[in-house]
Amino acid sequence: MRETGFLPNEHPPVATQKTGVLLVNLGTPDAPEKKAVKRYLKQFLSDKRVVEIPSIIWQPILRGIILNTRPAKSAEAYSLVWTEDGSPLAFYTRRQAEKLAVRITGESDDVVVDWAMRYGNPSISSRLNEMKAAGCDRILIAPLYPQYSGATTASVHDAVFDAIAAMRWQPAIRLLPAYHDDPAYIDALATSLERDIAALDFEPDAIVASFHGMPQRTLELGDPYHCHCQKTARLLSEKMGRELVVAFQSRFGRAKWLGPATDAVLESLPGQGKKNIAIFAPAFSSDCLETREELAIRGKEQFESSGGEKFAYLPCLNDSEIGMDMLEHLIRRELSGWI
Known part of the structure; x- marks a missing residue:
């Protein structure tokens, strides 16, 4: 044996x-x-x-x-x-x-x-x-x-x-x-955003909170995602004492998606006199394709081609302290x- x-x-x-x-x-x-x-x-x-x-x-x-x-x-x-x-x-x-x-x-x-x-x-x-x-x-x-x-x-x-x-x-x-409404998460977002905004060489006319999109049907079927996003934005706005423009990115296919769409918002802001903006993505714990390419690159191009002047993408929390x-x-x- x-x-x-x-x-x-x-x-x-x-x-x-x-x-x-x-x-x-x-x-x-x-x-x-x-x-x-x-x-x-x-x-x-x-x-x-x-x-x-x-x-x-x-x-x-x-x-x-x-x-x-x-x-x-x-x-x-x-x-x-x-x-x-x-x-x-x-x-x-x-x-x-x-x-x-x-x-x-x-x-x-x-x-x-x-x-x-x-x-x-x-x-x-x-x-x-x-x-x-x-x-x-x-x-x-x-x-x-x-x-x-x-x-x-x-x-x-x-x-x-x-x-x-x-x-x-x-x-x-x-x-x-x-943890969309957890005080620790809201505090971390607020602290990070306030630091990054203070480091800009301009004062934003608008701050856009771009959440990842979902089909409208998911909300109708009872998915809490849209409500969670809205609550995050509301709590963060109250914490910072700043108004946030809520939008949803990454539409795919022909079905109706949660809105307003981020690209449409970026194209409309200059016409509203908001030509200097900052944008961030609170649904993402880490930067990725949807933030680095869709927002920081394509979003900037969409905003500037519509008459925008200054654009800043503010990073996710990532591995920051x-x-x-x-x-x-x-x-x-x-x-x-x-x-």
Whole structure:
């Protein structure tokens, strides 16, 4: 009999008593290239939480039209924001996990902090399996979406439970709730924005809060995302003592989307005498294609071509000390009783 170090019929010991924290963001292709973008879009747009159209209708459209036309255009957009560290979203999410690990695991070796993407790499399932192998019998899943939506937060939940469904021994799971109205989040946004606005060489005539868009139908079906966005904007406006112009970006397809649309707002502001503006994206925890390319590049072009004069894109919280203080506060609260 081959020696294993265990008696016959005896199972190897299982490492336990560690706590895991998994930060999860939306996702990114592996490279700013057509093939990688096509692979990413196929996974993203095949999620029934994202596109709520029957597969028998949607899949022929996706595979026959969209995946043959959109990847090249999207790859070009990604190339404009790609860095030597990869996509901004992957870079900042990784940095958030690294900095959070220093803040939390510095006190104990019994906490493991990692990160994953809902679409693309590293996958949620691979990270959960690694955490379990490392002895994590309790794992906090932290979707980095301040405002809840079925297309984002719930999709992460789906992927998590699909992954642990394949496990014979499942870890205990906690899920970070939406934090759209959490005082720590509102305070962090206000502090970051006030600092960035003070550093500008002009005083904005308008400050635009551009949230990621969702089809109007999601609101009608009971998704709380639109309400969460409006509450974030209201609380932030009250905190800063400034009026905010709320808009929704990233429309896709012919269906009616939440409005007003960011591009339409940017084109209309100069005609209203608001020729110097600042814009930020409070639905994003990290800068990404939708902020760096859609807002900072295309948004600026749209605004200036409509008569605008000064335009400033204000970055997300990313891995700033302000953002990390907020994230640590949220994570420690959810880990209460575990560490």
